[in-house]
Amino acid sequence: MCCVQLITVDDITAAGERVANVVVRTPLLPFPDSTPERTFWLKPENLQPVGAFKIRGAYNAVAQLPQRSRSSGVVAYSSGNHAQAVAYAAKVFGIPATIVLPDSAPAVKVDATRKHGAEVIKVPMAERESRAHQLVEQRGAMLIPPFDHPDVIAGQGTIGLEIAEDLPDVEVVLIPISGGGLASGIGTAIRARCPRARVYGVEPELAADAAESFRAGELVHWPSERRARTIADGLRAEPSDLTLAHLRAVLDGILTVSEDEIRMAMATLIKKTRTIVEPAGAVAAAAYLYRAAELPAGRTVAVVSGGNIDPDLLTAIWMQNGATGGSAW
């Protein structure tokens, strides 16, 4: 880890200028039931184009492709929100995008990616990464990784600049952790702009590999089957050397929340902020709602990372946790 170079707030500021015309400047939404001691706001990145914060990092990376390389295009092999973000960003620049998806990917995701003009290549799950690297070599295309890249981290960090701008005296910032790019970027921005704020990552208990790595001070690998147990399909990746180095430099800790807490928080956010949240998007709010004892008091912001959820799952969670008339809207 001696040679890992951390990004700086200047990298994030430069990213902010690049993404300004494409990214929605999300407001802080006041949470209606918070107390004066723990006033609470949501940063609703589920309102972004493609429904997730991923557009920030992907766009910041694509925007820095040298002009001579643009015709060779970009490649991504995420099957989640990052793939659509890369396709979307490439479309804005008129750059060809190739997205490698597992052949098990649902038609709705394939369609959504194609809709942004990307070429979709379906391969067996185990071949995704190798096929993507093959495309990079064959075509001279640039691989845009979902989190393990300074430009991607800097792009996600623009959320932190906006939080600092809208609430300069923020005291607690809660951020979902998967690969760790989001928390690395936001944490870097908050450390620089609001040095007195505490910054925490939040993971599902069932995919708490980053929490374990953070405590151990080195990457602790959890097999993908173990991480896949959580309902939060957006939080099943694991940190890299690059992101863990950032997390250790900028976070005060990593909390975990249970699956039930994630489901309850989803229904609460739908009702109280009137936005649709995917399971990964609800974990930071779940920490505020159900893990108060593990957090300092004060003005708190939770990042809602995304809102891309299978309609059937949304229906099920809503019917179980939110649809009853008894709970006030």
Add this chain to the structure above:
Amino acid sequence: MCCVQLITVDDITAAGERVANVVVRTPLLPFPDSTPERTFWLKPENLQPVGAFKIRGAYNAVAQLPQRSRSSGVVAYSSGNHAQAVAYAAKVFGIPATIVLPDSAPAVKVDATRKHGAEVIKVPMAERESRAHQLVEQRGAMLIPPFDHPDVIAGQGTIGLEIAEDLPDVEVVLIPISGGGLASGIGTAIRARCPRARVYGVEPELAADAAESFRAGELVHWPSERRARTIADGLRAEPSDLTLAHLRAVLDGILTVSEDEIRMAMATLIKKTRTIVEPAGAVAAAAYLYRAAELPAGRTVAVVSGGNIDPDLLTAIWMQNGATGGSAW
């Protein structure tokens, strides 16, 4: 109508300064499926505290109460979003608020209003207005009407200033109409700041009294039972002399949409913008989606007025129009 005084963009600018610290600065959300000829954005006022644009007008009115009158408090007799907005605004200033509700009001609305610290007085529906005026006389309290007041109209107009700031070359603006305060305010702002833009009101066919009044050039009364047929419970009021004068001065026309179009638009907005929309909040988007032939082309903004919907109704509309996996998220 000779003596009706229209508000000006200066009134709205002043309102904008008053409300800035309480109102969420809502962004324009790009609609993913719009065409280059008719690029489309939503202005999501369902993200406001109290879940609707009403906080803007109510707060602007309450903020202008003379200091000596504040201890006497404010009164409102809306049973909808306006009542909660007045209660919320009064709470911010520490002013007593009394909300007169029909004794048929659902417990969830009574609770929500009380939660903001307001006193709730329940009376038979027919006595709401007289009881409110009685309170005004007895207590010296100020009545904050839902739309028939220049300060309320100016507050709602701040949405127009924000649209003009974020999209100066907007070409078409679509606004729900009930009592007409929202369209009066936004229309005034857009006329001043984007004089080339066309501005349209949108009503349900089943409560198209404002459309008829607009064409007739004078108030045409529809009995409340007739207006009550629409699912859009937020659009069952009728314009006043004050708002009709504004509408005639600033609108290019008033379109109507069907009940089915409202339901389909609600499900579409939930999916495409990941926000919860009440029926009234969906009519402007429904005009864009289903009445294109009646509208000019160009960069279009639809105002989503609110997101306060009974959970059971939301469930029903979602299950009928949105929950199927077939339609892409």
